[in-house]
Amino acid sequence: MLKNIDPIITPDLLYTLASMGHGDDLVICDTNFPARSVAQLTMVKTPLELPGISAARAVRAILSVMPLDTFVDHPAQRMEVVGQPDEIPEVQREVQAEIDRAEGRSWPMGSIERFAFYEAAKKSFAVVRAGEGRFYGCFLLKMGVIAPK
Template sequence: MLKLIDPVLGPDLLYILRAMGHGDEIAIVDANFPAETMGRQVVRLDGIAATHAAEAILALLPLDEFEPEAAFVMQQVHAPDELAEICREFEAQVDRASDGRFGVKSIERFAFYERAKGAFAIVQTGERRLYGNLILKKGVITPPSQD
């Protein structure tokens, strides 16, 4: 256990977050997502909600401010122009973590799968709500001003 770090972030996930470089992406996915078939590192957080995992990760992970979007969710197949309830929760989390700089960009289901295949790692949660999938693009931490 460490101070100020959510205990759902175990050693494997903390290592991944630290090892990621600028522009690398991490996918936080629900229990139905085909994580193991993506061919990437998979960290399992069984029994943990995707929104809990996202909150813990967003507390540590800077988002890529050099890009117009740094957070992506999966479009609903039956209503592509509507964000699923869980995606609206992700959007609020991303908004808070980025001080209003980012929301989420919704992408088509199979495009989301393709993007997840290129992610540095996939965090598979126990989330049972449909469309509980989020991809985050890592940014940089700027050095303090030398004034």
């Protein structure tokens, strides 16, 4: 057990987050996302599982140790609802609240069309499959930097 590390962050997830560099993308996905087939194309090669954990709770834990990239407009992006790209489902509102809480300000997510999201996910560093059962609980988070003191 480590101090000040959210207990839902598994050893494999902690190692993955520590291994990522500036600009690397991390997928947080729901249970319907093709996590295994997409993850095979990433650096980690297998999905990191957080069963029983909502997407928002997973994002809260991850952002407790991972900085978002301040060099891009949308370091957090959501999968768009098919045919309704401006619709924001509850799961996405919950994740947005966690991003804003972690950053101490409002920082709206960008959005990506479903199939473009799959393609972007294939280029990510890793896939984290939360236990999120609601549709459109899929997100990309871009790793930022921590400035020297």
